[in-house]
Amino acid sequence: MRRERQIELLSRVAEAGERLEGLYGEASMINDASTYVDPERFAIEQRVLFREGPVFFGMSADLAAPGSWRSMRFDGIPIVVVRQADGSLRALVNICRHRGAPLVDPQGQGSGLRSFSCPYHAWNYALDGALQARPAAPHAFDDVTANCNLLSRPVAEEHGLIFVRPSGDQPIDVDEVLGGAADDLGAFGLRDYVLIDTRRSEWNMNWKLVFDTFTESYHIRTLHRTTLAPTFNSEATIFEPFGRNLLTVGLRSNVGEEFTKPREEWNLLPYGTIQYFLVPTGLVVHQLDHVEVWNIEPVDVGRTRLTTSLYAPTEPHSERSRNYFVKNLDLLCQVTGTEDFPMMEDIHRNLASGALDSLVYGKIEPPLAHFHREVDRAVAAGS
Ligand code: FES
Ligand SMILES: [Fe+2]
Numbered sequence: 599m600r601r602e603r604q605i606e607l608l609s610r611v612a613e614a615g616e617r618l619e620g621l622y623g624e625a626s627m628i629n630d631a632s633t634y635v636d637p638e639r640f641a642i643e644q645r646v647l648f649r650e651g652p653v654f655f656g657m658s659a660d661l662a663a664p665g666s667w668r669s670m671r672f673d674g675i676p677i678v679v680v681r682q683a684d685g686s687l688r689a690l691v692n693i694c695r696h697r698g699a700p701l702v703d704p705q706g707q708g709s710g711l712r713s714f715s716c717p718y719h720a721w722n723y724a725l726d727g728a729l730q731a732r733p734a735a736p737h738a739f740d741d742v743t744a745n746c747n748l749l750s751r752p753v754a755e756e757h758g759l760i761f762v763r764p765s766g767d768q769p770i771d772v773d774e775v776l777g778g779a780a781d782d783l784g785a786f787g788l789r790d791y792v793l794i795d796t797r798r799s800e801w802n803m804n805w806k807l808v809f810d811t812f813t814e815s816y817h818i819r820t821l822h823r824t825t826l827a828p829t830f831n832s833e834a835t836i837f838e839p840f841g842r843n844l845l846t847v848g849l850r851s852n853v854g855e856e857f858t859k860p861r862e863e864w865n866l867l868p869y870g871t872i873q874y875f876l877v878p879t880g881l882v883v884h885q886l887d888h889v890e891v892w893n894i895e896p897v898d899v900g901r902t903r904l905t906t907s908l909y910a911p912t913e914p915h916s917e918r919s920r921n922y923f924v925k926n927l928d929l930l931c932q933v934t935g936t937e938d939f940p941m942m943e944d945i946h947r948n949l950a951s952g953a954l955d956s957l958v959y960g961k962i963e964p965p966l967a968h969f970h971r972e973v974d975r976a977v978a979a980g981s
Contacts, residue, residue, distance in 0.1 A: 599884075600785050604866035607836050607847060612857050614834070618849075621834035623964025628956050633970070634804040635950045639977060640899035643805075646980030647878040647973070648896070649673035651763035652770040654880035657891055658758045659793045659909050660707060661687065665725065668707035670895055670905075672764040672879070676704040679753055679762060680711060680725050689753035689762040690727045694718065695746040705895070705903065707796065714748070723748050756780075758788025759882070777840035779874060783882075791889055791909040794923040797931050799939075800903045805878070805896040806973065807942040808904065811934070812873060812881055812892075813965035815848050821941060825933050836870075837965045842972040844875045846965045875965070877972060887911070888923055890930060900946055906931060 614620030633639060647653075653672055656679070660668050667680040669692050676692035678701065692700050699718035702708070713730060714723040722731040727748030732739055752763040754770035757780065761770050773780045819832035829850060836847035848871040856864050866872075872884040881892040893905040908927040914920040948954065959966040 599782050599866065599872065601865075603782060603785075605861060605864045607870075608853075608856060608864045608866050609861075610836055611849065611853060618831070618833035621836060621964075622961040623837070623967060624961070625967075626961055627959045627967040627970070629959060629970050631949045631954045631956055633974075634806060634946065635899060635952075637899045640804075640896070642977050642980050643878070643973065644673040644896065646976050649675060649765045651765070652752070652754070652761045652775055653764065653878065654876035654882075654893075655679055655689075655753075655760040655762045656893060657791065657793070657882075657889075657907070657909060658755055658760060658789050659791045660907065661760070662793065663709060665711040666707075666709045667702060667711050669702055669704050670893065671704060672762075672895070675764040676700060677751060677762055677764055678702055679760060682725055687753050687755055687760065688726050689751040691749035691751065693749070694721055695729065695748065696721050696732075701748070705798070705905075721746075757783045758786075758791060759783065759876075775841070775843075775876075777843065778838075779840040779843065779845060782845070783874065786884055786889075787911075788882075788889065788909075791911055792913050794888075794908045794910050794914070794920065795927055796905060796907040797927065798903070798905050799931070799935065800897065800901060801939045801943055802900055803902055803939065803942040803946040804899060805894050805902045806970070807946060808892065808894050808902060809875060809877070809881075809969050810966060811938045811942055812883075813844075813846060813875065813969060814963040816960070816962050821937055822933065825937065830871075834962050835965065837968070839968045839972075842877045842976065844877075844965050844968050846873045846875070847871065848873070875969065877969065885926075888926060890927070900950060 649672060656668055661681040664681050664683045667678055669678040677689055678692040679687055679689045682688055692704055694701055694716040696719060699716050701714040701716055720733045724730050727750055729746045752770050754761050754772045756772040761772060763770055815832055815835050818830050819827050831849040831851050838845040850869045853869040867886050874882045879894050883890040889909040891907045895903040897903055908923055910923050
């Protein structure tokens with residue numbers, strides 16, 4: 599993030615008052631509890647947000663070398679993205695054209711792939727999806743004239759971020775998806791980051807509760823009383839919408855120290871957890887010395903799969919330095935996995951009971967209101 603931008607964001611904090619009320623939104627919002635638990639609404643969200651896309655898929659660092667691949671599902675469609683020999687990416691539907699078997703683990707990642715070999719009857723495809731061989735059956739298919747290459751989908755890679763469109767063939771304009779955030783994100787140099795490690799988990803909660811988890815700091819002083827509250831501010835966060843996406847910056851409690859320096863020396867990075875919410879599938883979090891990324895895959899209206907990865911700016915120079923990053927990832931998964939997501943599972947269960955009609959997002963939680971308004975808008979347009 600460029601220095602002027604850091605100063606601009608910190609100025610908002612400096613002027614926001616002791617309780618950061620200057621960062622509040624204009625109004626609270628009431629939302630229907632059913633938006634989290636209604637299967638019909640879920641089906642529309644799946645179609646308009648996940649299936650039609652474009653969706654954030656992962657980082658360039660996930661697919662560092664030719665033959666690296668990663669797979670995920672969007673509204674059920676299994677997509678595999680694979681790095682080609684020339685460095686470009688291909689997004690393919692992970693379904694064999696013979697009789698529909700998955701070619702690679704539908705929710706995994708790996709490296710060193712030279713071709714796709716179907717685990718059912720061993721049809722073989724090049725990394726660009728072209729059918730290369732139907733082994734051991736030289737005449738069994740010689741009357742088939744249909745194209746049997748893997749189905750290809752639009753994919754785009756920019757600023758170290760990868761986006762795919764799971765259905766259709768309309769190309770993806772990354773700068774349009776990122777709106778005003780392209781400049782910020784470009785300046786982080788994410789293209790050069792390296793993947794340290796990845797964790798996967800599944801939770802009994804609606805996918806929107808993942809965004810809800812990270813979009814406000816208001817819960818820190820209570821839910822994270824002993825873990826995060828000693829270090830992090832529990833008041834409002836800096837918030838900026840970009841299209842249907844949003845930026846928030848969570849602040850450390852000691853951010854005020856920076857304001858004793860001359861303004862032109864202000865530096866946000868040591869005090870800020872800078873989060874880019876890429877609706878509907880991702881969250882890219884810039885921390886002072888690393889980046890954390892969450893990928894969100896709804897399984898059904900009440901179940902969500904998460905992939906959590908940590909990236910370092912350069913390859914760690916020693917085992918000790920690698921361990922430092924791995925410990926950071928473990929700590930992240932531990933706090934969210936024992937404090938945030940169990941709470942979200944309880945909330946989901948409560949909302950699914952039908953006992954409550956609505957929820958309240960306060961002025962202290964403006965990113966929540968923006969996120970839900972944007973999802974509502976997409977659902978209304980797609981209904
Ligand atoms: S389903 Fe893939 S080779 Fe038969
Ligand atoms: Fe939290």
